[in-house]
Amino acid sequence: MGIITGGDIDLMKESGRIVRLALEEMKSFIEPGVSTKEIETVGRKVIEAEGAAPSFLGYNGYPAAVCVSINCEVVHGIPSRKRRVMEGDLVSIDVGAFKGGFHGDAADTVVVGLADPRAMLLVKTVYEARDRGIEAARPGNTLGDIGSVIQDHVEARGFSVVRALVGHGIGRKLHEPPQVPNFGRTGRGMKLAEGLTLAIEPMINIGGYRVRTLQDNWTVVTVDGSLSAHAEHSIVVCGSEPLILTA
Ligand code: MF3
């Protein structure tokens, strides 16, 4: 379980800072015609220049430093020289950095140029849902409180929450207990305590919530082919307000 105190929080802030820097560099690099491999290279260089290691590279055999997932791809898209982003695409970039013994993990979804209004609303909604989930991450609240506020917001817009993949504890390991579902019921599940470090990462679809994994054994896509969006922050549960490490 990721429970941290004192100086370890500063180490996690440093990993989080690097993750944010990598995300911002990748986002400003994205334009029609760039390949997902080129996007990954931008992120990887930032991580290395900051004296960190990419958390994802080699994790369960994952072959890259960044996941780049487009449109109906939900998460874990493998960067490729042959895959180029186009005007109107929804591009989710997910990155982790390891430094000083601790991991940071965050993801953003960007729209390349303009997409149709429903797609733009999907992207707006995933950030709102993530941020509402973070607001609910307070001592005395439960994991179910986080999941239910996320689910309620997403479903109120007519979108769906992916069930098969969840958020997680984070710290000395990329994935630690507890699992952090993006759905659930108020008051259910583990009680949150001060110092608990979580990666909160809703994945939401325009259509149904069902997903499947492609033949590459990594890329997760929506079963119905509908658009998907993903947003993630690493946070610490605090007495006052949740501390966002990857802001
Ligand atoms: N942010 C994702 C997660 O927390 C990405 C990890 S997938 C990896 O699960 F295998 F590439 F590391």
Ligand code: CO
């Ligand atoms: Co994560």
